[in-house]
Amino acid sequence: MGRTKQKQQTRDRHQEILDAAARVITERGLAETRISDIAERCGVSPGLILYYFESKDRLLVEALTFANDQFYLRLSRELRRMRSARQQLTRLIELSVPGLLPEFERLDEWALWIEIWVLALRDPSMAKEREVLDRRWRQSIAEVIHRGRSTGEFPEGTDADELGMQIGALIDGLAVQVLMNDTTLSPARMRQVCMDVAARLIGFAPEPVPA
Amino acid sequence: MGRTKQKQQTRDRHQEILDAAARVITERGLAETRISDIAERCGVSPGLILYYFESKDRLLVEALTFANDQFYLRLSRELRRMRSARQQLTRLIELSVPGLLPEFERLDEWALWIEIWVLALRDPSMAKEREVLDRRWRQSIAEVIHRGRSTGEFPEGTDADELGMQIGALIDGLAVQVLMNDTTLSPARMRQVCMDVAARLIGFAPEPVPA
DNA sequence: GGCCCGAATCTGAACGGCCAGTCAACTCGA
DNA sequence: TCGAGTTGACTGGCCGTTCAGATTCGGGCC
Numbered sequence: 001m002g003r004t005k006q007k008q009q010t011r012d013r014h015q016e017i018l019d020a021a022a023r024v025i026t027e028r029g030l031a032e033t034r035i036s037d038i039a040e041r042c043g044v045s046p047g048l049i050l051y052y053f054e055s056k057d058r059l060l061v062e063a064l065t066f067a068n069d070q071f072y073l074r075l076s077r078e079l080r081r082m083r084s085a086r087q088q089l090t091r092l093i094e095l096s097v098p099g100l101l102p103e104f105e106r107l108d109e110w111a112l113w114i115e116i117w118v119l120a121l122r123d124p125s126m127a128k129e130r131e132v133l134d135r136r137w138r139q140s141i142a143e144v145i146h147r148g149r150s151t152g153e154f155p156e157g158t159d160a161d162e163l164g165m166q167i168g169a170l171i172d173g174l175a176v177q178v179l180m181n182d183t184t185l186s187p188a189r190m191r192q193v194c195m196d197v198a199a200r201l202i203g204f205a206p207e208p209v210p211a
Numbered sequence: 212m213g214r215t216k217q218k219q220q221t222r223d224r225h226q227e228i229l230d231a232a233a234r235v236i237t238e239r240g241l242a243e244t245r246i247s248d249i250a251e252r253c254g255v256s257p258g259l260i261l262y263y264f265e266s267k268d269r270l271l272v273e274a275l276t277f278a279n280d281q282f283y284l285r286l287s288r289e290l291r292r293m294r295s296a297r298q299q300l301t302r303l304i305e306l307s308v309p310g311l312l313p314e315f316e317r318l319d320e321w322a323l324w325i326e327i328w329v330l331a332l333r334d335p336s337m338a339k340e341r342e343v344l345d346r347r348w349r350q351s352i353a354e355v356i357h358r359g360r361s362t363g364e365f366p367e368g369t370d371a372d373e374l375g376m377q378i379g380a381l382i383d384g385l386a387v388q389v390l391m392n393d394t395t396l397s398p399a400r401m402r403q404v405c406m407d408v409a410a411r412l413i414g415f416a417p418e419p420v421p422a
Numbered sequence: 423g424g425c426c427c428g429a430a431t432c433t434g435a436a437c438g439g440c441c442a443g444t445c446a447a448c449t450c451g452a
Numbered sequence: 453t454c455g456a457g458t459t460g461a462c463t464g465g466c467c468g469t470t471c472a473g474a475t476t477c478g479g480g481c482c
Binding site: 034035036046047050055056 | 440441442443444445
């Protein structure tokens, strides 16, 4: 019990720091994130951060993948609840639209994704991590499609992994635009566009457009 | 003549610096770009950089939009040469796939795009600039579609601007993946996927898949 | 032409702030 | 008593920016 609790606490401190780091990065951006900001957010001294992580760079990489893991866990938890593949797809899209769901004072995971991309361009460990995260993301989409086909909701057609890649890429591209507050693309519209294109690519009847 | 030449030279130095900055950013990344790197690349002293630009930050923003302008100029120059809309679309896609065309020792403009996104999240002037650049990009696609419809190559259907947004987002998303050297998506395959999805969304007969 | 002057261009040393990472010392629970 | 956890002052280097002066250039004047 004692040992468990101690380990537990250690891990908590780890996660606490990772979580704080992710929040700070989201708010201030990777480039403007100082160790002391993270420490302050934890209510802890700067030295302690370096006691738990060997360097700032390493911490940042871990924080980014940590945050993405959180998103993924939430996504799969929610999808598991849904009955129909169509509902799943809808929810998956909704969770992907920046700023659509204000619940949980949700950070914009997408801002972190872009930071991941920049890092991954030069940092090999981040590049590797990124590919894992990305594959998981596309696979989630493909699984929904598989499921829809097995229940007969979606017709057979293009390979599901291929569709996962296509729809995933579409969501990525649109999400960036929405995240940037592009005046021509609101969150609600992005949701609509995604559903629409997904319907056409997968081959099911689209939702009626709201008047 | 004298005055013209003088102005010309000044602008040359300006552009020279912008160009050098863009190259350095592409190679080392925005975060690792020092003023002295840019100066060295120009064969000039660091002080001079600040003589032409009021601050490092401003220079970086200008360099990024400068590079994007270059890409756009090249794109529209090339498209103007093409006869059919289909050729235009193909070329547009080819120019968008990172690393597909090695000609011109082409930098990967996409790396710069991602840096633009990160900056735009926090820097209002960059955000504004980004929206302009992005609109221009999507509009280029929409124009090709319009053209194809006016010549009868493409059928009528979904609004061309809407399609520009959809196809543009798809290209963005895929380009990021390719840029990251994702093992599951080669440049050639991205080209194929883009053509394929574009064909389905616009509604023309796809290219035959090469054996 | 040859000379001069002022402005534009350019240099590189020096300044100053910032911040990652170190470390010696302290706390406290087991 | 021991050692994991924690502190916060300190340091060492880095880099944007400034600045005082050197150099170059172009055009007016004899």
